[in-house]
Amino acid sequence: MLRVIQAKAGIVSCSGEELAEGTVARLATLKVLHELRPAGTVTICLPLFLAGGEGDREFARYHPTITVDGCDLRCAARGTEMYSGRPAASIVVNDLVAAAGLPRPEGRRCLNDAGRQAVNLVAERLAQLVDEVARGRDPVR
Amino acid sequence: MTSERSEVVVIPCSGIGKTYGTVAREAAYDLCEDLRPERTRLVALAKLVLGEEQARERVRTCPAVTIDGCKLLCASKLVTHSGGRVAHEVDVLDVYRRHKELKPDGIEELNEAGRKLARVLAEEVAQAIDEMQSMAPAGGGHA
Numbered sequence: 001m002l003r004v005i006q007a008k009a010g011i012v013s014c015s016g017e018e019l020a021e022g023t024v025a026r027l028a029t030l031k032v033l034h035e036l037r038p039a040g041t042v043t044i045c046l047p048l049f050l051a052g053g054e055g056d057r058e059f060a061r062y063h064p065t066i067t068v069d070g071c072d073l074r075c076a077a078r079g080t081e082m083y084s085g086r087p088a089a090s091i092v093v094n095d096l097v098a099a100a101g102l103p104r105p106e107g108r109r110c111l112n113d114a115g116r117q118a119v120n121l122v123a124e125r126l127a128q129l130v131d132e133v134a135r136g137r138d139p140v141r
Numbered sequence: 142m143t144s145e146r147s148e149v150v151v152i153p154c155s156g157i158g159k160t161y162g163t164v165a166r167e168a169a170y171d172l173c174e175d176l177r178p179e180r181t182r183l184v185a186l187a188k189l190v191l192g193e194e195q196a197r198e199r200v201r202t203c204p205a206v207t208i209d210g211c212k213l214l215c216a217s218k219l220v221t222h223s224g225g226r227v228a229h230e231v232d233v234l235d236v237y238r239r240h241k242e243l244k245p246d247g248i249e250e251l252n253e254a255g256r257k258l259a260r261v262l263a264e265e266v267a268q269a270i271d272e273m274q275s276m277a278p279a280g281g282g283h284a
Binding site for chain 1: 153154155156157158162166167169170174183184185186187188190191193213215216218219222248249
């Protein structure tokens with residue numbers, strides 16, 4: 001019997017403790033992982049990845065990765081590129097929120113309404129990128 | 142006196158895969174926003190590791206407290222690797238072992254027990270910071 005194994009995408013989220021956008025990145029990643037695309041995604045723990053976690057780095061070397069960053073420093077994207085390879089796609093919360101005309105999220109510990117809207121926006125875009133990666137298409141970055 | 146030099150930087154791992162990473166993150170917020178806001182500063186781990194100069198400078202000149210969600214101690218290792226001095230290191234699992242009644246659950250949002258565990262951890266760290274600073278020479282930090 002032929003079994004089709006779905007390639008999983010690794011999502012690397014910035015931890016971004018200092019900014020509300022970091023919390024948005026984290027919550028959007030978890031929403032995709034647990035609700036929107038549980039079968040097609042795994043998360044890669046950024047601290048472990050940066051600290052030399054060989055399992056996480058190897059996964060990212062051989063599977064497509066999508067990075068989610070809170071701000072323009074793009075720590076998740078740069079870290080992934082540095083230790084494993086170029087991400088298949090990258091999201092920066094700031095950019096996506098601005099492009100959608102949403103107000104800036106606030107409350108790094110407890111997001112305000114704008115922050116919760118941003119989580120949904122980022123999660124939807126992320127799920128779309130996961131689908132594109134699964135279909136083998138080069139996502140529009 | 143509170144000066145730049147007497148500030149303590151607080152660095153949680155914020156590991157995304159397990160509830161203990163969320164406890165670490167929540168404890169850091171408890172500490173830096175509620176318990177010792179005037180003497181602590183939260184620094185994002187990834188920013189530090191990837192070379193943001195302000196974060197590196199802070200970690201090089203101020204004592205660091207790291208809060209890790211697992212035995213791999215990523216935050217502690219990465220602070221040392223970045224040229225910082227870990228003055229106090231906490232593993233959430235060790236605190237949980239002493240407070241088994243507070244079993245954390247949830248990654249996006251902690252349950253009540255998880256929030257209490259984070260608070261207990263933050264209170265212990267706040268006390269450690271007080272002791273650390275009472276023993277330090279006037280002016281605070283390290284060279």
